Amino acid sequence: MLLPKFEYIEPTTLEEALRLLSDMGGNARVIAGGTDLLVRMKLKIEKPSHLISLRKVPGLNQVIKRETHGVSIGPAVTAADLARNEFIRDKFAPVATAAGKLGAPVIRNRATIGGNLVNARPAADFPPACMVFDAILKLKSTTNEREILVGQFFRGPGETIIEPNELLVGIFMETPAPWTGGSYIKLGARKALEISMVNVAVMLTLQEPLGPIVDVKIALGAVAPTPVRAFAAEQYLMGRHPSEKVFSEAGAIGVGMCNPITDHRGTMEYRCLMIETLTSRALNQAYQNALDWKP
Amino acid sequence: MKKIIRLTVNGEPLEAAVAQNQTLVQFLREDLGLTGTKHGCGLGDCGACTVILDGKAVNSCLVLAIQANGSEVLTIEGLAENGKLHPLQQAFVDKGAIQCGFCTPGMILSAKALLEEKPNPTELEIRTALSGNLCRCTGYQKIVEAIDEAAKVMTGREES
Numbered sequence: 001m002l003l004p005k006f007e008y009i010e011p012t013t014l015e016e017a018l019r020l021l022s023d024m025g026g027n028a029r030v031i032a033g034g035t036d037l038l039v040r041m042k043l044k045i046e047k048p049s050h051l052i053s054l055r056k057v058p059g060l061n062q063v064i065k066r067e068t069h070g071v072s073i074g075p076a077v078t079a080a081d082l083a084r085n086e087f088i089r090d091k092f093a094p095v096a097t098a099a100g101k102l103g104a105p106v107i108r109n110r111a112t113i114g115g116n117l118v119n120a121r122p123a124a125d126f127p128p129a130c131m132v133f134d135a136i137l138k139l140k141s142t143t144n145e146r147e148i149l150v151g152q153f154f155r156g157p158g159e160t161i162i163e164p165n166e167l168l169v170g171i172f173m174e175t176p177a178p179w180t181g182g183s184y185i186k187l188g189a190r191k192a193l194e195i196s197m198v199n200v201a202v203m204l205t206l207q208e209p210l211g212p213i214v215d216v217k218i219a220l221g222a223v224a225p226t227p228v229r230a231f232a233a234e235q236y237l238m239g240r241h242p243s244e245k246v247f248s249e250a251g252a253i254g255v256g257m258c259n260p261i262t263d264h265r266g267t268m269e270y271r272c273l274m275i276e277t278l279t280s281r282a283l284n285q286a287y288q289n290a291l292d293w294k295p
Numbered sequence: 296m297k298k299i300i301r302l303t304v305n306g307e308p309l310e311a312a313v314a315q316n317q318t319l320v321q322f323l324r325e326d327l328g329l330t331g332t333k334h335g336c337g338l339g340d341c342g343a344c345t346v347i348l349d350g351k352a353v354n355s356c357l358v359l360a361i362q363a364n365g366s367e368v369l370t371i372e373g374l375a376e377n378g379k380l381h382p383l384q385q386a387f388v389d390k391g392a393i394q395c396g397f398c399t400p401g402m403i404l405s406a407k408a409l410l411e412e413k414p415n416p417t418e419l420e421i422r423t424a425l426s427g428n429l430c431r432c433t434g435y436q437k438i439v440e441a442i443d444e445a446a447k448v449m450t451g452r453e454e455s
Contacts, residue, residue: 001336001337001338001356002316003316003317003318004316005315005316006315006316007315008298008315008316008359008361033357034357034358034359034362035339035354035357038318038357038359039338039339039357042337042338043338053362055362080351103339103427104342104426104427105352105405105408105423105424105426105427106339106342106345106352106353106354106405106427106428107339107354107357107427109351109352109353110353110354110357110358191426192423192426192427193340193426193427193429
């Protein structure tokens with residue numbers, strides 16, 4: 001499988017990378033891990049004239065605990081590094097779990113969270129996990145800097161609100177409140193090297209271990225043109241005490257938010273059944289996780 | 296236009312001119328003649344092209360040769376020392392984990408990367424580490440046993 005011809009550039013500063021993006025217009029693509037981009041180029045779906053590598057741009061591949069609160073994840077952090085990062089595993093479990101289920105180990109050593117978000121495939125692993133934490137995405141260009149809520153980032157399959165001259169430079173998430181637990185479930189025909197048939201991320205906060213639910217976010221992927229939040233199910237759960245019955249009901253409500261298609265991975269009917277089952281299962285897991293919360 | 300890269304392959308530093316759209320697997324096989332690394336699907340779905348790049352197992356079909364500038368690459372050819380097979384290679388032979396052999400270099404390198412991180416992996420950890428490497432012949436059982444065997448040898452729990 002041959003790659004088309006292109007010119008490969010390795011800027012050494014963020015400013016240089018942004019200037020290149022600006023100058024090249026829509027003909028350049030940013031390359032980080034390359035596990036999606038190079039595949040698309042080999043399949044002749046994309047033929048950029050230039051590849052702007054992030055390899056030598058400093059400051060993009062770290063996970064930084066912020067002084068005040070929360071975490072700042074560079075776009076070039078690999079899925080493998082996120083899956084094993086202790087702080088992410090502890091406080092942002094859905095992100096670590098999603099990272100650990102992306103592709104396969106050899107892919108995870110190259111694939112990046114930034115690439116996964118910007119490529120915006122409906123079945124992508126990171127978007128729902130980031131959505132349940134209301135992650136803020138920082139986009140930068142030579143002339144502008146803006147922050148977007150991850151839930152407003154996606155527009156359609158492969159489409160986001162990012163401009164051709166913009167680079168995703170950071171992903172910020174606030175540390176969740178005490179007694180918060182999270183989960184991520186990925187359903188596919190096999191357990192690895194798989195693209196989701198349905199995936200679901202949940203973040204759930206209890207008032208205290210025996211108390212009611214005071215915050216909950218549910219995000220689903222592969223069931224609509226973009227990853228979606230199950231707002232109606234979330235509203236139903238607020239203030240209720242956790243139980244199998246309550247989680248089951250939330251699952252049933254969650255189906256209403258979704259608009260899955262029938263494709264070679266699964267039928268619409270099966271996906272709807274799975275949304276219901278997996279949502280309630282993920283809620284249960286997040287609840288168990290919340291009970292184990294430690295400061 | 297070709298670009299010059301400097302990298303270390305199997306412990307040997309070298310300098311080469313590569314096309315910008317040349318993948319690492321093409322460079323290893325076609326320019327260096329190291330055909331132990333196989334080209335399977337070319338899309339990161341089979342793992343036949345697995346090499347260890349700066350300590351991490353990667354699909355070399357999805358790495359540009361130019362991205363390996365300044366890096367260390369370990370291929371299957373770099374495992375044996377002075378003609379003696381690496382314990383992983385020996386275990387694969389001893390356990391009958393090789394049939395057609397096409398997946399073997401990738402399997403062994405993924406296993407090597409695993410054992411560097413987890414010298415005593417469980418069966419689940421072994422299978423997870425191999426989940427990006429496909430085998431059409433063996434059904435994986437012997438491969439898993441071979442890696443388990445190699446782990447024992449390498450941690451000195453058993454004579455090879």
